[in-house]
Amino acid sequence: MDLLLRLLSLFFRGTALMLGVVGTGFALVCLGGVFSDRLDAFSHLSPLWLAMATGAVVTGWIFARGDERKAIVGLGSLGLLACAILMGPELMAAAGSKRLAARPGDLKIIQFNVWHENETPELALRWLLDQDADVVVIVEGGGMAASVTQGLKAYYPFHVTCDGKRYCGTMIFSRKRMLARNGFYPEGHELAGAWATLADPKGAFTVAGIHYVWPIPAGPQQQQGKRLLAAMDRFDRSTTILTGDFNSTPWSFTLKRQDKALGLERRTRALPSWPSGRFSRLANAPAPFLPIDHVYAGKAWKTVSVTRGPALGSDHRPIVVHLRRD
Template sequence: MGLLRIVISRLLAMLMFGEGLVCAVAALVSHGGRVSARADILTHFAPFWLAGALVVVGYALLLAPKTLRTVFLTVGGVGVMAAGALVLPELIRPMTPRAPASAPNQLKLVQFNVWGRNADLAQTAQWIVDQDADIVVIEEASPAVRDAILLRRAYHVVCGDCQVMIFSKLKPLDSGAPASPAGLPRPPIAQGTYRNAGGQFTVLGAHYTWPTQGSLQQQQGRRLAWVLDHYSKDAMILAGDFNSTPWSFSRRREDRLFGLERRTKALFSWPAGEVSRQRIKVPFPFLPIDHVYAGKQWRTVSVERGPALGSDHFPVIVTLARTP
């Protein structure tokens, strides 16, 4: 038993050192995302680097041999500091004070990537209708998705044959985004302008490519920012699947570039349930990639994540109140 204990102890030490080294190096390289789209891919997994490094620090304090404690504390500590520097800004990001639940001029919005391989389209459409939302922004939409929703409720639809659709109780006053400027690839975008008791406002929905195509994704971000500049931002709402987390440098740059406040804060929305063609089950979401932005005339009443439906994304439900 003594020999077995020694072997297990050494194997555990090797495992912890390897884990700490991987997390520390990955977190440090992630900071290269400031200048490199490829390095920025690693930032999306910053919570993993942070959690892994914390485990190593815990091992150093509780179980590591005294002669190696400093080594493990150093490796784990570097990982904690490097990864924490990526995650912490989102957690402490200042937000506009919320409006009370009784605030007037409220608008309820559902943002949802329904997934092209949705496993239960009928249940998904029924849930969307049951929310009684004023605005529904759908990504990976299709005629089948559109028809399933309209079968259950007579919404007005913007871009009814597009990958991104906007459903609304209000009839749009205007729709359609400006043509793409030269050199900037356009992500799927839908735009609708509406008027309610609080006044006129513009809603845009967007869907970016994956972060593995980092350069293309960043170009799409610049293209979307160019589109946003064509409308009044004070009462604007932007929602979509941006395929980027709030600890990525791409998302931080766009937060500043858009001139809107992101109302979702570290809201983990992917994956939900079964993902990939192999239908792999994931127990919990670990990437916050679905976001809702709003202009300064909107105050947030509530932000919540919806249930797992037939998609690989969770829906996001945001209620806003318009201020004078």
């Protein structure tokens, strides 16, 4: 029995050390994202590094003794500090968010990567129609999700795709009249995105939808960000709304730079939207843990509420945002 207890103690102490080395090591690497896009790619997994550093502190405190405990707990604490630098501002902003009472006339927008391999497109379409949103921005609207976009076209009188009026995976649907619209591809921006200027009693405003590539390998996503800034430059920042699957988390330096450069306020705060459901052929996701779908809006808009929708056969959850312009 004594030998068994020793082996168990050794196992847990070794596990604590491993968690501390890996979690803290990667958390520190992420801080290099200030100057390196390649290092910044690791920052998207900061929740994992945070969990590992926490595990090192807890397990090391329970099972280690003396100098060994100090070393393991200290190592894990360093990882927690690095994660606090990365994630702290976003988590504090989320904690400080206040929900307003809904009013008639509030603008309801849904951002949803419906996924081209959607397993339950009928369920997704029914939910979207039941929401009766003013504007729906769809990403990956082809493949097995084609019936969803066809249903939305029948329901909403106005729509535009990232290739203008032709099929393209990023689409905007609106019940408000589109005064002007186009895709970013026909305009030469090389972006899977679209925009539409919508009529409104309080003045026209522009909604844009975008789909970024994955952050790995580093470089292409950052180039997309630069092209998006150029494409959005013509619109009135105070009233513009931008939504999309940015494939980028708010604790990455890439998204932090974009937040600053856009001149819009990101209204989604630490709201995980991926992964959901069967996000690969081999695995099911227990719950989303990465916030990669975002909604931005200009200063003319107040945030009424921001919520996450249910699992609808996609590897993403939909984002539902209510905005108000007084």
